[in-house]
Amino acid sequence: MIENNLKEVSDRIGAACKRAGRSREDVTLVAVSKTKPVSMLMEAYAAGVRDFGENRVQEILEKAPLMPDDIRWHMIGHLQTNKVRQVIDRVVLIHSVDSVALARQIEKEAAKRDLVVHILLEVNVAGEESKFGFSVDEAEEAAVEIAKFAHVRIDGLMTIAPFVENSEENRDVFQKLFQLSVDIKRKNIDNVKMDVLSMGMTGDFEKAVEEGASVIRVGAGIFGARTRIGEINL
Numbered sequence: 001m002i003e004n005n006l007k008e009v010s011d012r013i014g015a016a017c018k019r020a021g022r023s024r025e026d027v028t029l030v031a032v033s034k035t036k037p038v039s040m041l042m043e044a045y046a047a048g049v050r051d052f053g054e055n056r057v058q059e060i061l062e063k064a065p066l067m068p069d070d071i072r073w074h075m076i077g078h079l080q081t082n083k084v085r086q087v088i089d090r091v092v093l094i095h096s097v098d099s100v101a102l103a104r105q106i107e108k109e110a111a112k113r114d115l116v117v118h119i120l121l122e123v124n125v126a127g128e129e130s131k132f133g134f135s136v137d138e139a140e141e142a143a144v145e146i147a148k149f150a151h152v153r154i155d156g157l158m159t160i161a162p163f164v165e166n167s168e169e170n171r172d173v174f175q176k177l178f179q180l181s182v183d184i185k186r187k188n189i190d191n192v193k194m195d196v197l198s199m200g201m202t203g204d205f206e207k208a209v210e211e212g213a214s215v216i217r218v219g220a221g222i223f224g225a226r227t228r229i230g231e232i233n234l
């Protein structure tokens, strides 16, 4: 099942790239494996997946030692400052930096261990109450502040679009994140690259790809629906 799902998702990414005149290699698929057992992750691994996304530190710490070393783990969920120390050397990218205080804590822990930590700024484009992230208006100022941290590199932006019935409704969220990345890039801030745009999930990734996503995060479309959120099966 997982192998077929991956093939279907990959074909749909390819078709969206084609429609947008983009190259398939410019889009990285992160398989979001939260709440799923290691056996299922291994199935995805066997089918070629190397980028896995988790939204809880605990789950990364539990799964990573049971899986091959060449996996690139992505932290995609809200990160508490007291968990930073445990996760910064386990992941290739933290997608969910949603405050300057969190970035400051990453800087502090990374400096202690002489690490450079790659991050994205999470932007709450639609301004939803229930979601973390900088507002579109705050993001540039946050980038300027965070860029001062020597052990943190801002690679780009991330957003979680609203849950909608018709993915077309999220196109404008993706366009806004893209435009924001262009605007910030133009400022040529040291330590800020803006090459990565992490946007699009199972319900809307084709629209995100059409609007410039370089990373999409797909869970249910690969592993099937999550029944009990927060449950961990190892």
Ligand SMILES: *Cc1c(COP(=O)(O)O)cnc(C)c1O
Pocket (backbone or CB within 6 Å): 032, 034, 055, 076, 077, 160, 201, 202, 203, 217, 218, 219, 220, 221
């Ligand atoms: C769960 C999750 C996803 C994947 O969602 P699906 O709808 O299952 O594809 C993507 N990004 C974040 C931040 C998530 O928490």
